[in-house]
Amino acid sequence: MKLQSKLIALITLYILVFVTITTVYFTRSQKSIAVKNLEDRAMAFLKIMSVSSSTQVFWSNFDKLNQYTQKIKENLAVKYVMITDKNGVIVAHSDRWRIGQKVIFPEDFDVLKSEGILKKYIHSVESTFTASYPIKVIDQIVGYVVLQYSLDSIEAEFRGISQRGFGLAALLGIIGVLIALSTAFRITRPINQVMEGMERIRKDEYDVKINVASGAKEFRTLAQAFNNMGSKLKFTIRKLDQERVRSEAIVNSITDGLMIIDKDQKIGFFNKGAEYILGFSQDEALGKKRSDIFKNAEYLDASLPPLLDESGDMFHIRQDGEIQNQKISLSAKDGKNLVILISAAPLIDSNGEVYGKVEVFKDITNLLAMENKLKESDRLASLGVLAAGMAHEINNPIMGIIGLSSSILKQNKSDSVFMEDLTMIKEQGERCGRIIKNLMNMSLNAPKTVAPVDINTLLNGTMRILSKSSPDIKMTFIEDLDPSNPVVSGDEMQIIQVFTNIMRNAISATNAQGMLKVSTKVTGSKLEIAFIDDGEGIAPVNINRVCDPFFTTKKIGEGMGLGLAVSYGIIKNHGGDLKIESELGKGTCFIITFDCITQYESTERYDRRLYAGKGR
Numbered sequence: 001m002k003l004q005s006k007l008i009a010l011i012t013l014y015i016l017v018f019v020t021i022t023t024v025y026f027t028r029s030q031k032s033i034a035v036k037n038l039e040d041r042a043m044a045f046l047k048i049m050s051v052s053s054s055t056q057v058f059w060s061n062f063d064k065l066n067q068y069t070q071k072i073k074e075n076l077a078v079k080y081v082m083i084t085d086k087n088g089v090i091v092a093h094s095d096r097w098r099i100g101q102k103v104i105f106p107e108d109f110d111v112l113k114s115e116g117i118l119k120k121y122i123h124s125v126e127s128t129f130t131a132s133y134p135i136k137v138i139d140q141i142v143g144y145v146v147l148q149y150s151l152d153s154i155e156a157e158f159r160g161i162s163q164r165g166f167g168l169a170a171l172l173g174i175i176g177v178l179i180a181l182s183t184a185f186r187i188t189r190p191i192n193q194v195m196e197g198m199e200r201i202r203k204d205e206y207d208v209k210i211n212v213a214s215g216a217k218e219f220r221t222l223a224q225a226f227n228n229m230g231s232k233l234k235f236t237i238r239k240l241d242q243e244r245v246r247s248e249a250i251v252n253s254i255t256d257g258l259m260i261i262d263k264d265q266k267i268g269f270f271n272k273g274a275e276y277i278l279g280f281s282q283d284e285a286l287g288k289k290r291s292d293i294f295k296n297a298e299y300l301d302a303s304l305p306p307l308l309d310e311s312g313d314m315f316h317i318r319q320d321g322e323i324q325n326q327k328i329s330l331s332a333k334d335g336k337n338l339v340i341l342i343s344a345a346p347l348i349d350s351n352g353e354v355y356g357k358v359e360v361f362k363d364i365t366n367l368l369a370m371e372n373k374l375k376e377s378d379r380l381a382s383l384g385v386l387a388a389g390m391a392h393e394i395n396n397p398i399m400g401i402i403g404l405s406s407s408i409l410k411q412n413k414s415d416s417v418f419m420e421d422l423t424m425i426k427e428q429g430e431r432c433g434r435i436i437k438n439l440m441n442m443s444l445n446a447p448k449t450v451a452p453v454d455i456n457t458l459l460n461g462t463m464r465i466l467s468k469s470s471p472d473i474k475m476t477f478i479e480d481l482d483p484s485n486p487v488v489s490g491d492e493m494q495i496i497q498v499f500t501n502i503m504r505n506a507i508s509a510t511n512a513q514g515m516l517k518v519s520t521k522v523t524g525s526k527l528e529i530a531f532i533d534d535g536e537g538i539a540p541v542n543i544n545r546v547c548d549p550f551f552t553t554k555k556i557g558e559g560m561g562l563g564l565a566v567s568y569g570i571i572k573n574h575g576g577d578l579k580i581e582s583e584l585g586k587g588t589c590f591i592i593t594f595d596c597i598t599q600y601e602s603t604e605r606y607d608r609r610l611y612a613g614k615g616r
C-alpha cells in the first residue's frame with residue numbers, strides 16, 4: 001500500500017472512531033441526565049402526593065383520591081397512579097377498574113417489604129419507570145402511592161438526538177476524510193518528489209532538481225540537500241568517469257596482458273594486451289573463470305613453490321600470495337602453445353580483506369625460441385670450429401691412407417687375401433673421408449656457388465632418383481608444387497644435399513613403405529618447402545636434438561647423425577629456416593623456408609655473380 005493511501009486510511013479511521021465514540025457517549029450521558037430528572041420529579045411528586053393524601057387515606061375518603069389520580073393521569077407521560085392501603089390493596093387508581101385489586105410488586109420492588117422506603121423501578125421491556133412512596137400518619141404507614149411513568153417520549157427524544165448525532169458524525173467523518181486527503185497529499189507530495197528524484201538518479205540522470213520554493217520548511221531544507229547531493233554526485237561521477245577512461249587508456253595501451261580476478265576466480269577486467277596475447281575478446285573473457293582462459297596451464301619452473309590451493313586452481317588468492325615472474329605454458333584460444341611470464345598481487349580493501357588479484361603477464365614464446373636458437377647457434381658454432389679443426393687435421397692422413405692403399409692395390413693384383421684386406425682399408429678410409437667431408441661441410445658450408453635454383457625441378461629430380469635408388473623402396477611419393485616455379489638464390493649442390501638428407505630420413509622412418517608428400521608454396525616473398533611423411537615420428541624429447549651433430553636413433557653403422565646437422569647448417573647459410581613438427585606414431589613434417597627471388601632478379605643476380613666470379 002502506498003504511503004498516501006495508508007495515511008488517508010489511518011486518519012479517516014481515527015476521525016470516524018473519535019466521532020462515533022463522542023456521539024455515543026454524549027447521547028448516553030444526556031439520556032441518563034434526562035432519566036435522572038424524571039426520577040427526581042417523580043419522587044418530589046410522590047412525596048407531595050403522600051403528604052396530601054394521608055388524611056384521605058386515614059379517613060378512607062377514596063373518592064377524592066380517585067379524582068386526583070384521574071387528574072394526574074392526564075399528564076401524557078404518566079401511565080398510571082395508584083394509592084394502596086398498607087396491605088397493598090388498591091384504594092384509588094387512575095384506571096378505576098383496578099380498585100380493590102391487590103398489587104403484586106416484583107421481588108426487589110416490593111414496597112410492602114421495604115417498610116415504606118422510596119423505591120423506583122425501571123421496566124426495561126416496556127420502557128417504563130415505576131416509583132412508590134409510603135403514606136404515613138404520625139409515623140405509621142397507612143398506604144402507598146405508586147406512580148408509573150412512560151419513558152417512550154424520552155426514548156423518542158434521544159433516538160432523534162442520536163440520529164442527529166450520527167448524522168453529525170457522518171458529516172464530520174466526510175470532513176475528516178477530506179482533511180485526511182489534503183494532509184496526506186501535503187505530507188506525501190514532497191516525499192514522492194524526493195523518491196522520483198532518487199529513481200532518476202538511479203537511472204544516471206544527475207541533473208534532476210526538486211522544486212525548493214514550495215512546501216514546509218523541513219521539506220525545503222530536504223529538497224535543497226537533495227539538489228546539492230545530485231550536483232555533487234554528478235561532479236564526482238564525471239571525475240570518476242574521466243579517471244576510469246584515463247586508466248583504461250593507460251592499461252589498454254600497454255602490450256602486456258592485465259587481468260583482475262575476483263575471489264571466485266572470475267575475470268573482472270581484461271585489457272587489450274591480454275586480448276592480443278590470449279586471443280580472447282574482452283566480452284568472451286569477462287565473467288569467465290581464469291581456468292577457462294588459461295587453458296592447459298602448467299608451471300614451467302619446477303623449483304618455484306606451486307601456489308596452488310586445495311581446489312587445484314592456480315594462484316589461490318592469499319594476502320601474501322604475491323608472485324613474481326613465473327613461467328607458465330598454456331594454450332591460446334586458437335590452440336597455439338604459449339609461454340607467458342606472469343606476476344600477480346592481491347587486491348586488499350580498507351579492512352585488510354583480499355577481494356581479488358591483479359595479474360600482469362607477457363608473452364615470451366618468441367623470446368624463448370630466440371634464446372634457444374641463440375644457444376643452439378652458439379653450440380653449433382663451437383662444434384663447427386671443433387669439427388673443422390679435427391676434419392682438417394684428420395683429412396690429410398686419411399687422404400694419404402686412401403692414396404697409398406689405392407696405389408698398392410693397382411700394383412699387387414696377385415695376393416687375393418692381402419688384396420681383400422687392402423680393399424677394406426681403402427673403403428673404410430673413404431668412409432672416414434666422407435665423414436670428414438660432412439663435418440667440413442657442416443662447419444664451412446657457406447654456399448660455394450650462388451645461382452638461381454629452381455626448387456620444383458630439384459625436388460622432382462631428387463625424388464625420382466631416390467625412388468629408383470633401390471628396388472626395396474615401395475613408397476607413395478606425392479608432389480604438390482607451386483605452379484609459379486619458385487626460384488631461390490643459392491648453391492644447387494648443397495640444396496640437393498638437404499633435400500636428399502630429409503627425403504632419405506623419411507624413407508627410413510616409413511620403412512620404405514609409407515607415403516612422402518613434398519609440397520612448395522609461395523607466400524609473398526617466402527617459399528615454404530614441406531616434406532610430410534607418415535612414418536614412425538619423433539619423440540617429443542628428441543625433437544630439439546635431431547639437428548645436433550651425431551644425434552641418431554639408428555643402429556650403429558646405419559646412420560651417423562650428421563644428415564640433419566649438415567642440412568640445418570646449409571639452410572641457415574642460405575638465410576633460410578627449418579621447422580620440425582612431429583607426432584610419435586603418426587608422422588613428421590619438415591618445413592624449410594627460403595627467401596624467394598623473381599625470375600628477373602634471379603637472372604640479374606646470376607649475371608652479377610658470374611661477372612664477379614670472372615673478375616676474381
Ligand SMILES: Nc1ncnc2c1ncn2[C@@H]1O[C@H](COP(=O)(O)OP(=O)(O)OP(=O)(O)O)[C@@H](O)[C@H]1O
Pocket residue numbers: 501505506509533535536537538546547551552553554558559560561562563564565588
Ligand atoms: N622423417 C623422420 N621421421 C622420424 N625420425 C626422423 C626423421 N628424420 C630424422 N629423424 C630422426 O632424426 C635423427 C637424426 O637424423 P639425421 O639425418 O641427422 O641422422 P641419421 O639419419 O640418423 O643419420 P645420417 O647421418 O645417415 O643422416 C634420426 O636418427 C631419426 O631418429
Ligand SMILES: [Mg+2]
Pocket residue numbers: 501504505559562563564
Ligand atoms: Mg639422415
